[in-house]
Amino acid sequence: MAENQGQLLPVYVLADESGSMHPYVGDLNAGLASLHRALLGEPMAAAKVRFSVLGFANSVTERLILADLRAESELPRLTASGGTSYEAAFGALLRRIPQDVDTLKSQGYRVHRPAVFFLSDGQPNYGEAWQDRHRELVDRSVTKAAPNIIACGIGQAEAETMLSVATQQDFAFISVPGAQLGQSIARFFTALTKSVVESGNAMASGQPELVVERPEGFRLAIDEV
Amino acid sequence: MPRFFGRRREDEEEPWAPPSGPSASADGRAPDGRGPNGHLPVPRQDDGDRPVVLPPAGQPPPPRPAPRPGQEARPGHAPEPPDEGQPLGTAQPAPLPDHGAPLPPVLRTREPRSPQAPPPAWSRFVLGRPTARFEAKPPPADPYRPDTLFDGWSTQGLTVRLASVRGDAHRYGGQPRQDDVVVAAHEPTGAVVFAVADGVSAAPQSHVGAALACRTAVSDVLRQLDEGRNQVDWKRVVAAAAYQLVMRVTRGGEPTREQKQEAQTLLATTLVTGVVRPAAGGQLDVNLVHVGDSGAWLLHQGLFHPLLGGKDQSADGIFSSAVAALPWVPPQVEGTWYTLPEDGVLLVGTDGFGDPLGDGTGRIGEVMAYELGRPPREPQAVAQLLDFSRETFDDDRTLLAVWPRHRLDEGRATGAAG
Numbered sequence: 001m002a003e004n005q006g007q008l009l010p011v012y013v014l015a016d017e018s019g020s021m022h023p024y025v026g027d028l029n030a031g032l033a034s035l036h037r038a039l040l041g042e043p044m045a046a047a048k049v050r051f052s053v054l055g056f057a058n059s060v061t062e063r064l065i066l067a068d069l070r071a072e073s074e075l076p077r078l079t080a081s082g083g084t085s086y087e088a089a090f091g092a093l094l095r096r097i098p099q100d101v102d103t104l105k106s107q108g109y110r111v112h113r114p115a116v117f118f119l120s121d122g123q124p125n126y127g128e129a130w131q132d133r134h135r136e137l138v139d140r141s142v143t144k145a146a147p148n149i150i151a152c153g154i155g156q157a158e159a160e161t162m163l164s165v166a167t168q169q170d171f172a173f174i175s176v177p178g179a180q181l182g183q184s185i186a187r188f189f190t191a192l193t194k195s196v197v198e199s200g201n202a203m204a205s206g207q208p209e210l211v212v213e214r215p216e217g218f219r220l221a222i223d224e225v
Numbered sequence: 226m227p228r229f230f231g232r233r234r235e236d237e238e239e240p241w242a243p244p245s246g247p248s249a250s251a252d253g254r255a256p257d258g259r260g261p262n263g264h265l266p267v268p269r270q271d272d273g274d275r276p277v278v279l280p281p282a283g284q285p286p287p288p289r290p291a292p293r294p295g296q297e298a299r300p301g302h303a304p305e306p307p308d309e310g311q312p313l314g315t316a317q318p319a320p321l322p323d324h325g326a327p328l329p330p331v332l333r334t335r336e337p338r339s340p341q342a343p344p345p346a347w348s349r350f351v352l353g354r355p356t357a358r359f360e361a362k363p364p365p366a367d368p369y370r371p372d373t374l375f376d377g378w379s380t381q382g383l384t385v386r387l388a389s390v391r392g393d394a395h396r397y398g399g400q401p402r403q404d405d406v407v408v409a410a411h412e413p414t415g416a417v418v419f420a421v422a423d424g425v426s427a428a429p430q431s432h433v434g435a436a437l438a439c440r441t442a443v444s445d446v447l448r449q450l451d452e453g454r455n456q457v458d459w460k461r462v463v464a465a466a467a468y469q470l471v472m473r474v475t476r477g478g479e480p481t482r483e484q485k486q487e488a489q490t491l492l493a494t495t496l497v498t499g500v501v502r503p504a505a506g507g508q509l510d511v512n513l514v515h516v517g518d519s520g521a522w523l524l525h526q527g528l529f530h531p532l533l534g535g536k537d538q539s540a541d542g543i544f545s546s547a548v549a550a551l552p553w554v555p556p557q558v559e560g561t562w563y564t565l566p567e568d569g570v571l572l573v574g575t576d577g578f579g580d581p582l583g584d585g586t587g588r589i590g591e592v593m594a595y596e597l598g599r600p601p602r603e604p605q606a607v608a609q610l611l612d613f614s615r616e617t618f619d620d621d622r623t624l625l626a627v628w629p630r631h632r633l634d635e636g637r638a639t640g641a642a643g
Contacts, residue, residue: 003581003586004583004587007618008617044398111543113543
């Protein structure tokens, strides 16, 4: 271990860009812009985040990779068309996250466990075995840098789908109709960033807990099943 | 308008800058000699009533020392302020008064610092990409937690310097410094007893926990030394500190399970506590114990040798900031003994220091090793050193350093680098 250049939290927004997201894509883009503004107002947190945006429909489009948001004038805009391949989405993260963590570590940074914000209306392509890719991604014996996944159900998202995606029940949310989706996500994100980078209270021999506040306008998915 | 005599902000002009405003007047001076705003008066010219700031009487302008490693990273940074006794208000050489000749006029109120002016000598060291610049917010009023504390003294055999500075994240967010440090000399044994604590960020009153843990630990060790114990009972010390945190919640009552949990949630803090004594041949005998991830190092010949665990990446290569902390007490509490070489220095610090230091082979380690190889004459030098600016390292930082006293240059003052 040589000198640390800094401590970084890789954050991934894994956003559903399928055709069924068309009614919400405007809100999502507004949410990303709001998130960007919120983070610029938190220079201590912003310095510690490297931000990636991956859009998925039938395939995955890498729209932003390991960006320092302080240097970005605006975030990429999401679109909506095509199918909804969760398998492609989690497969892309499965390749991307270990590679990114290695990159940051090779640059001399200490890397916190990545956080993934999964935003979807919860209607994956029928018949896909996406759960296998998901399992590989979150199993720490398979993927050392297995991320924490916060699943945000949008529109009429099924609570059970969000619970299957989130790495803890407390990380699965479905949105209230008419909620200010963008602002909610931005608040959620900044709370998460602060939570992760501050030292946790591990108690005796417990593992670190990722504690996130419920975003305004969201309900815990566990309350719905 | 407030005036600052004897100290300046970074964005203010030097007092001997050419005048550009109206000449000052002593009008309105209060009968007690204070200025119109109640400030102490400044010296006056013989032939006028314009305030001036005089350089030290009878002293030539001091030579500028060679740049220090930390300064090389700051383009245009002014060198370290010279010898002690130099008033801060004259940190840069001013023209000597030529008796009989009028002194240059001086502004009564400083103007904003010119962008071209070199930063003042007390500005932060920048080691790498600096953190964002901002004005700190005040922490909560009660209990009072100063942004920075530093201290320094020597016993017959040991020289002690310490500093604790609020991290940029807490300065930005208006939170208190959650680190704390207590050090005391035990005269009968010649020992120095210390405790360093890092309040857990997630615990809202952890700054109180850190203060209580440090004071309790040092008190208990001093008591044991008073009792003539040869070996400190570290289990008792740690238990006493933990119990004090729980008592803070119960207000003296017998704690319930819920109250113990509440103490953990509210007051959690790491703790390193120990005793250092001068030993034969100018060496140091060190006996210490820790709960949580704060660290201790031997700095010897430019290398940092960890004496305690400290935080590190887990087996999966992912970094976690989670810590074990009082009032939880580990099942095994055993002190460890070290004998440090006569040209070594004991460093005890929180992770706000340990994390950026890493293994000490980088830029920060290089600067720390250079500056701390010998005790700086002025205790505030450690505070300035510790408050270096590097992006993403925004935690509170606390560092205690103990040298054998023979390492202190007690001849003519030579500045921090000695």
